Amino acid sequence: MTEPKIIALTAPSGSGKTTIARRVLAAFPEMTFSVSATTRPRREEEEDGVHYHFIAQDEFQALIDDGGFIEYEEVYPGCYYGTLRAEVERATVAQPILLDIDVEGAVNVKQFYGDDALTLFIRPPSLAVLTERLHLRETETEASLRVRLDRARHELTYADRFDAVVVNDNLEQAVDETIRLVGAFLEPQMDAD
């Protein structure tokens, strides 16, 4: 029998995914977050070991060589992100794990874990809305904004390969819908608060 335990949330940056992930974790107190490793530079508000394990390219390569990742991707040119095997292997039915990974990563996780995994795609109502949200965030330069929008366009083409798509038109509704989907996946082992 397979046991539901992995929830992969995917969304173009600026889709409200971080907020949704935080709210899902609050709704399911036994759930923990899988801290990925990345070679991208740390943003000011981020903490090493909490948001990501920020590591150098050679360390990342050593982890690849040692089989330390269940999946990894070069999400942006020169920036690698990977799900650590140790993070996912500690997940159980009673203590599921939440992954925040890109589209290819989520599709790979689904392929590998099948019914043990729920893949959710959080999408903005439109690319125009996404552009506006990224502008408002003001953490991006014009160049990195363009890269992120190109990436978003690419990611949107993957939506139908996910278990479910949640449109973030209204954040509260998107949170509720995501929590409902996660609850239905984990039941009867666990109920939302």
Ligand code: 5GP
């Ligand atoms: P950001 O740089 O904005 O934190 O994240 C960029 C993208 O990398 C996001 O879409 C995020 O979901 C994805 N990402 C973060 N960690 C991983 C990971 O371990 N594996 C994969 N495949 N993508 C990841």
